[in-house]
Amino acid sequence: MLLARREDRLRALAEELGAEYEVCDVARREDVGRVAAAVTERHPQLQLLVNNAGIPGRAGFATIEPERLEEVLRVNYLGAVWCLRAFLPALEAAGRSDVVNIVSVAGTVAFAPAGPYSASKHAQLAFSRAATAELRSRGVHVHTVNPGFVETEGFPQATVLRSALLRRLVVGPEHVARHVLEVIDRDKLETFVPRWYRLAAFAQAVAPGLVARISARAGYR
Numbered sequence: 001m002l003l004a005r006r007e008d009r010l011r012a013l014a015e016e017l018g019a020e021y022e023v024c025d026v027a028r029r030e031d032v033g034r035v036a037a038a039v040t041e042r043h044p045q046l047q048l049l050v051n052n053a054g055i056p057g058r059a060g061f062a063t064i065e066p067e068r069l070e071e072v073l074r075v076n077y078l079g080a081v082w083c084l085r086a087f088l089p090a091l092e093a094a095g096r097s098d099v100v101n102i103v104s105v106a107g108t109v110a111f112a113p114a115g116p117y118s119a120s121k122h123a124q125l126a127f128s129r130a131a132t133a134e135l136r137s138r139g140v141h142v143h144t145v146n147p148g149f150v151e152t153e154g155f156p157q158a159t160v161l162r163s164a165l166l167r168r169l170v171v172g173p174e175h176v177a178r179h180v181l182e183v184i185d186r187d188k189l190e191t192f193v194p195r196w197y198r199l200a201a202f203a204q205a206v207a208p209g210l211v212a213r214i215s216a217r218a219g220y221r
Helices: 007-017 029-042 066-093 112-138 173-186 195-206 208-216
Strands: 002-004 021-023 048-051 097-102 140-147 190-193
Touching: 002 007, 007 021, 021 029, 029 066, 048 066, 066 097, 066 112, 066 140, 097 112, 097 173, 112 140, 112 190, 140 173, 140 195, 173 190, 190 195, 195 208
Parallel strands: 002 021, 048 097, 097 140, 140 190
Antiparallel strands: none
16 A cells, blocks of 8 residues: 555556555645545554655745744654544554654754755654554554665755765665564564664764764765
């Protein structure tokens, strides 16, 4: 079952995969509620939910348009919250189910040039960690996946990143997809992909001043 905003893309992918789809803007709570009702009527038990919607901010807090800031928070953070709440009855009905929240390394690092995006991912990370503890006893296993630089339509990292060194760190979505399958199979709670990105979270924890100085000079948006 595929959910996204653009029906043309959804239809083509659904035909390729032999899947169902529903047009849905996860930033709109009423949209999510409508789609969840339609989906669970056909599929009252769901074994897997993947929250993968995300958009960039491309600006810091001082310069981002207020409307864009609100949209980033609605999509990146609240979208995952609305989807989990709406589909939770069907996930619990399955007896044992999994939820994968695609968060970001940005959720562990206060990155000045993309502050609004980083803040939205901080919120999503806290939500995912809390849901992990809250829902496990109810048979719902929540997994947090923190990717680094991934080349996608919304995040064209190969061209956005100014540093040649950073561009060499970019991976494709297939890399993340394989990692997600491993996370579910091994029932891992929180992971980074590639794994060495965990060092960024460690640096933020032990040397926040250094991270702040480095990020202030970065050209990434």
